[in-house]
Amino acid sequence: MEMKINFIGIGAQKCASTWVHRVLSDHPEVAVLPGKEIDFFSYYYNFGYEWYERHVGEIDPVKMVGEVSPSYFYDTDTPERVFLYNPNMRIVLSLRDPIERAYSNHLHEVRLGHVTGQNLEFENGLMNNPMYLLQSSYAQQLARWLTVFPRNQILVIFQEDIRDDPLGQALNLYHFLGISEDYQSWFLKKKINESLVIKNTKIDYFLKRLGKLGRSIGASEIVETTKKNDLVCRLRRKYNQIDLRQVIPPMRDDTKIHLQNVLADDMRELSLQLGREDLPWPSWKALHNKAK
Structure with missing residues (x-):
């Protein structure tokens, strides 16, 4: 049965979008x-709806079908599309302290090899x-979405709240999303370390090829169970991953003070957009302490 996509995760980049994707992926009433x-909607819009919906394929009837693409939040054309x-x-939007997000963004670019040397x-x-x-600059981006969609169609969650209360x-x-709240995802309390980089790409490539082979012969469930195994995860972290935060x-x-000043007006506008006086961010607290 083909279904129209009816929810999207739009980022922001490096703001728990992986958590949103994983927590929804194993829910029995959701197809991600x-x-x-x-x-x-950001990069491949010229491919057309058929190409987009082909990613869903034939699925059993579920309440919600969606996807997560952090590029959507800041792309200027995406809301109207x-x-x-x-x-x-x-629409699900996940945010985090904007200054910490910028630093995490930098680690991501380092991990991808986009910056070198003095950079x-x-x-x-x-x-x-x-x-x-x-x-x-969250308020600047969110303003475009709020001119197109009513506020009640946009859920804003914070990475800091996910860290402190993942179940909530x-x-x-x-x-x-209007789906059963009785289900509890296996991924609920998993921590994503976006600053990890692979030591040996050959080992990583071999493991990915092994997983692909397992899926091709109908052993997808075994592959996924193995990936989730705590011992396997610990071995990968110990022997084939480096934490960039220990290197960069x-x-x-x-710099932190400078960014707090630059982003001050945007943070204030965001609090008005969300209708809340507090934001769970160190940069927000620093901004208010400075104003006193």
């Missing part, structure tokens, strides 16, 4: 497009890549 970042496709789309330092990376700051945030997500210098204090 395989993998993250289909990027249809999504509305044209499905004006009733449910490995965050301060140089910040000057090298204007998107670090643009993608942390999962129930919040399930309620928003931390953000300087003066």
